[in-house]
Amino acid sequence: MSAKKKTSLVWNYFEEVSETAAKCLVCSRIVKRPKGNTSNLTAHVHRDHDKESSELQQKESRRRLETQFNEEVSESVARRLYILK
Numbered sequence: 840m841s842a843k844k845k846t847s848l849v850w851n852y853f854e855e856v857s858e859t860a861a862k863c864l865v866c867s868r869i870v871k872r873p874k875g876n877t878s879n880l881t882a883h884v885h886r887d888h889d890k891e892s893s894e895l896q897q898k899e900s901r902r903r904l905e906t907q908f909n910e911e912v913s914e915s916v917a918r919r920l921y922i923l924k
């Protein structure tokens with residue numbers, strides 16, 4: 840699995856302009872992202888855009904729940920397969 844893959848939900852609100860900057864789709868401001876991480880982008884959404892901020896939070900918690908669920912399911916499937924062998 841590649842760690843560089845853009846899986847962060849914050850990309851719903853940004854467009855990549857370069858390796859170190861992204862453009863906010865809400866206010867068109869350019870936000871720097873040193874080291875290519877998304878923490879500045881997330882911070883911008885939470886600081887400047889109330890609606891998008893709560894939307895993002897909801898999406899993130901929903902995704903966390905789904906990930907957790909999938910992990911539990913695959914673990915129980917794996918356990919069952921192991922027992923059946």
Ligand SMILES: [Zn+2]
Binds near residue numbers: 864
């Ligand atoms: Zn913005």
